[in-house]
Amino acid sequence: MFRFVKSIISDNSGTSSPTSELDRLVYGTSHSPLLKRRRARVIVSRIRLLSLLCFVAFPFGFTLDLLAFSGDTLLILGLSRALIALLFLALFFGIGNGETLRDAYRAVGIFFAILLTFQAMYQPLLDLQDISAIAGVPSAGYVLFPFLIVVCIGIFPFTVKEAFLTLVMFYIVEMLILIILPEQSDPHQRLGILLSLVAAGVLCGFSAISQLLYMASLVDQASIDTLTQCYSRNSGEEIIDVQYRIAQREKAFLSVVFVDLDNFKAINDRYGHESGDRVLRSAAEHIAKNGRGSDVLIRWGGEEFVILLPNTNAAGALKTVRRLRNIGLGERPDGSFLTASYGIAEMQSSKANDWQALVEYADDQMYHVKSNGGNDIAMIDSPALAETSYSQPEGSITE
Structure with missing residues (x-):
C-alpha cells in the first residue's frame, strides 16, 4: 500500500494507528521521504553550528587551563585543544x-568521536574523578565534560532506536575511558560517574525523541492535503526532488505517472463541490490501495494527481497503471465508473535532465490522452518520441 499519509497522521476521530505510531517513534521506517530529509537537514545544520562553537570554545578554554595547570600537563592540554579545534573546523567545512540520513549519521558519529577523543586525551592526565575534585572553573569543566557530551544527544531529533544506539556507543567508550584511569582511583567513584551518565542519558534521549515527534507533527501538518490525505504539491515537489537525486546517484529507475480525472468539472457543475470532494477522496483511496509501500501519491492540483514510483522502469509503471484501471477509481455521483487519463515517464528512458522535466514529460503524455478523449494511457520512451510514442493498454476498465 502507498506510504499513504493516513498511516502516519491522525484520522478523523483524532486517533492514529498504534502500530504506525510505535514504528515512527521507535524505528522510523514509516517516516516519509520528506520527514527524513527534514530530519537530516536539522541534524546536519546543528552539527555544523556546534562544530563552529567548539572551534571557538576549545582554544578559549586554554586560557582557563593557564590558571590551574603547568608544565607538561599544560603543554599536552594545549596541544590537545588545538588538535580538537582543527578537527571541528574540518567537520564544519567537510559535512x-x-x-540524507546517511549524511546525518556520519556527521553525528564524527562529532561525538571528536569529543570523546578529547576526553580520552585529558582523562589520564588529571586526577579529576568526581565532583569533589572540583577546585575551580578549569577543573569543573573537565569533571563535567562527559555530561556535556551526553547533553548534546538531546539536541537532535532521534528515534528511540537511534537514541539508544548513540547512548550505548557513548557508554562503551566511557567505560573504556574509566578503565584507563589511575589504578589507585576509587572504583566506587567510577561506578557513580557511570550511573550518573546513564541517568543524564535517559533524560537527553527523551528530549531527542520528543523533538522527533514535534518535528513529525509539523511536517505532517505542512505537507498533507487535508481533502485527499495525500501529499500536497509543495511537499510532493520536494519528495520528487529527493527521489530524483537518489535515483540519479544510484543509477536506478524512477517513474512518474500523471493522472487527470476525466470530465471532473461536470461533476462540480452538476452535483456540487461536495460531491466533487467525495469523488476526489474516493479516487485517492483507490490509487492508494493499488500502490506499494515505497510509492508516493501527490495531489498536484484540482483533479490531478502524480504517482511517484521509485525503482520502477517504464514497463513496471505501465503494469501498475493497467492494474489501477482494472481496479477502478470509484464511481461518479450518477453511478457510472470514474475514469482518468494517464501519462507515464521514466527518468532514464526519457533522459530527463531534472525532476521538473520528468514530471513535464508525464504531463505531456497525459495531455495527449486527454486530447484524444481520455480514459487511456500514454508513455514516453525518450524526449524525441514525446509526440508519437504511446503504449495502449490491453483491454479497458469494466463498465
Whole structure:
C-alpha cells in the first residue's frame, strides 16, 4: 500500500494507528521521504553550528587551563585543544548541507568521536574523578565534560532506536575511558560517574525523541492535503526532488505517472463541490490501495494527481497503471465508473535532465490522452518520441 499519509497522521476521530505510531517513534521506517530529509537537514545544520562553537570554545578554554595547570600537563592540554579545534573546523567545512540520513549519521558519529577523543586525551592526565575534585572553573569543566557530551544527544531529533544506539556507543567508550584511569582511583567513584551518565542519558534521549515527534507533527501538518490525505504539491515537489537525486546517484529507475480525472468539472457543475470532494477522496483511496509501500501519491492540483514510483522502469509503471484501471477509481455521483487519463515517464528512458522535466514529460503524455478523449494511457520512451510514442493498454476498465 502507498506510504499513504493516513498511516502516519491522525484520522478523523483524532486517533492514529498504534502500530504506525510505535514504528515512527521507535524505528522510523514509516517516516516519509520528506520527514527524513527534514530530519537530516536539522541534524546536519546543528552539527555544523556546534562544530563552529567548539572551534571557538576549545582554544578559549586554554586560557582557563593557564590558571590551574603547568608544565607538561599544560603543554599536552594545549596541544590537545588545538588538535580538537582543527578537527571541528574540518567537520564544519567537510559535512556541507546533508540531504540524507546517511549524511546525518556520519556527521553525528564524527562529532561525538571528536569529543570523546578529547576526553580520552585529558582523562589520564588529571586526577579529576568526581565532583569533589572540583577546585575551580578549569577543573569543573573537565569533571563535567562527559555530561556535556551526553547533553548534546538531546539536541537532535532521534528515534528511540537511534537514541539508544548513540547512548550505548557513548557508554562503551566511557567505560573504556574509566578503565584507563589511575589504578589507585576509587572504583566506587567510577561506578557513580557511570550511573550518573546513564541517568543524564535517559533524560537527553527523551528530549531527542520528543523533538522527533514535534518535528513529525509539523511536517505532517505542512505537507498533507487535508481533502485527499495525500501529499500536497509543495511537499510532493520536494519528495520528487529527493527521489530524483537518489535515483540519479544510484543509477536506478524512477517513474512518474500523471493522472487527470476525466470530465471532473461536470461533476462540480452538476452535483456540487461536495460531491466533487467525495469523488476526489474516493479516487485517492483507490490509487492508494493499488500502490506499494515505497510509492508516493501527490495531489498536484484540482483533479490531478502524480504517482511517484521509485525503482520502477517504464514497463513496471505501465503494469501498475493497467492494474489501477482494472481496479477502478470509484464511481461518479450518477453511478457510472470514474475514469482518468494517464501519462507515464521514466527518468532514464526519457533522459530527463531534472525532476521538473520528468514530471513535464508525464504531463505531456497525459495531455495527449486527454486530447484524444481520455480514459487511456500514454508513455514516453525518450524526449524525441514525446509526440508519437504511446503504449495502449490491453483491454479497458469494466463498465
